[in-house]
Amino acid sequence: MSVQLFWGIIFVLYGIRTGGLGSQNSLSVDFYEASCPTVDSIVFDTMTKLAKESNVVPPSTLRMFFHDCFIEGCDASIMISSTSSMKAERELPENNIAQNAFEAIVEVKKAVDRVCPGVVSCADIIAMAARDAVRLLGGPNWDVLKGRLDGFVSSAARAKGKVPLAEADATQLIQAFAARKLSVLDMVVLSGAHTVGFSHCNQFTNRLYNFSPGLKSDPSLNSTFALELEQTCPKGGDPNRFQPFDITTPFVFDNKYFKNLQSGKGLLFSDQDLVNSNLSVDIVRNLASSQEVFFSQFVDSMVKLGNVGVKTKLSVGNIRSDCTAFNS
Numbered sequence: 001m002s003v004q005l006f007w008g009i010i011f012v013l014y015g016i017r018t019g020g021l022g023s024q025n026s027l028s029v030d031f032y033e034a035s036c037p038t039v040d041s042i043v044f045d046t047m048t049k050l051a052k053e054s055n056v057v058p059p060s061t062l063r064m065f066f067h068d069c070f071i072e073g074c075d076a077s078i079m080i081s082s083t084s085s086m087k088a089e090r091e092l093p094e095n096n097i098a099q100n101a102f103e104a105i106v107e108v109k110k111a112v113d114r115v116c117p118g119v120v121s122c123a124d125i126i127a128m129a130a131r132d133a134v135r136l137l138g139g140p141n142w143d144v145l146k147g148r149l150d151g152f153v154s155s156a157a158r159a160k161g162k163v164p165l166a167e168a169d170a171t172q173l174i175q176a177f178a179a180r181k182l183s184v185l186d187m188v189v190l191s192g193a194h195t196v197g198f199s200h201c202n203q204f205t206n207r208l209y210n211f212s213p214g215l216k217s218d219p220s221l222n223s224t225f226a227l228e229l230e231q232t233c234p235k236g237g238d239p240n241r242f243q244p245f246d247i248t249t250p251f252v253f254d255n256k257y258f259k260n261l262q263s264g265k266g267l268l269f270s271d272q273d274l275v276n277s278n279l280s281v282d283i284v285r286n287l288a289s290s291q292e293v294f295f296s297q298f299v300d301s302m303v304k305l306g307n308v309g310v311k312t313k314l315s316v317g318n319i320r321s322d323c324t325a326f327n328s
């Protein structure tokens with residue numbers, strides 16, 4: 001074989017392994033091979049310990065990754081705390097991610113920095129922690145591409161409208177994901193993250209009590225399920241009450257979410273509309289019929305989500321020392 005052909009093959013293999021030829025970023029699985037070779041296991045061990053202390057940690061960390069990537073790209077902008085002169089993106093009501101996730105990322109960063117100080121970004125830590133959250137909940141495991149830098153911007157005003165709301169219909173969800181080069185399949189598969197965790201009542205009580213003019217409740221809501229929701233979330237009840245997305249296995253990452261949708265037990269309007277819309281119903285049917293298909297597609301879609309808007313140039317990002325504040 002000629003020398004050119006040999007290097008051509010190596011180049012193609014390298015390109016595929018690092019996220020595809022022509023991809024505009026340079027993330028790679030072994031980005032920290034020289035500077036922090038054990039980073040993946042430090043993150044996993046710390047996440048394992050934190051998950052034992054609180055079962056809120058895995059679901060909330062998974063959700064944080066989604067919000068981080070949808071606002072300013074995956075750059076840990078979601079972690080930034082407000083200051084007297086700046087209202088950070090996490091202040092928005094739709095970014096009401098459980099405090100446990102913020103504390104978990106800070107803890108993991110400390111554990112990583114004890115072994116390899118100052119080299120691993122908060123954005124990469126969120127991506128690895130989300131992977132480990134899925135694994136700890138019984139879902140698939142995968143290699144996380146790394147090399148993201150932490151961003152310089154976190155603004156509530158700029159973040160407005162970036163993350164889709166619980167009232168969004170399938171068409172709006174498709175648009176929000178397409179704006180980040182994510183397909184309808186990615187959108188439906190990633191919504192499957194709602195197989196774990198909880199939602200506050202106020203995200204869906206309109207579906208029970210004031211759905212639309214002339215229609216008290218959402219007709220696509222299973223009536224048995226609706227009665228259960230009315231028990232948990234009475235009209236005018238405590239706004240702090242919450243309901244599991246998946247009533248049977250809220251801490252197991254499985255494909256029950258898609259089966260629930262098929263029997264009218266999607267918790268949010270945005271969940272249930274995935275079977276109401278013929279743009280997504282076939283995908284739901286596919287994922288409901290095979291957990292293996294769901295797992296392998298979820299891995300692909302999480303890797304794509306982790307590529308959204310990543311920063312690799314030092315003009316737009318750096319390695320934060322405190323994930324909750326810009327370096328001074």
Ligand code: HEM
Binds near residue numbers: 165166168201
């Ligand atoms: C498709 C559009 C999406 C919408 C409209 C949406 C909306 C929501 C809402 C309203 C909640 C409940 C928040 C609360 O009341 O506390 C929630 C929770 C959650 N979301 Fe999503 N989400 C979407 C996509 C995703 C994606 C792509 C992921 C991850 C890949 C995700 C992961 C989660 C998780 C794990 C929870 C539970 C968090 C916990 O229990 O602490 N969501 N989502």
Ligand SMILES: *[C@@H]1O[C@H](CO)[C@@H](O)[C@H](O)[C@H]1NC(C)=O
Binds near residue numbers: 222223224263264
């Ligand atoms: C509604 O839920 C009940 C109880 O889980 C189930 O037996 C029924 O098949 C569901 N209805 C529909 C229309 O899927």
Ligand SMILES: *[C@@H]1O[C@H](CO)[C@@H](O)[C@H](O)[C@H]1NC(C)=O
Binds near residue numbers: 278
């Ligand atoms: C989707 O369903 C609507 C009716 O609900 C129908 O008018 C439309 O043709 C369908 N579109 C596709 C692509 O099947």
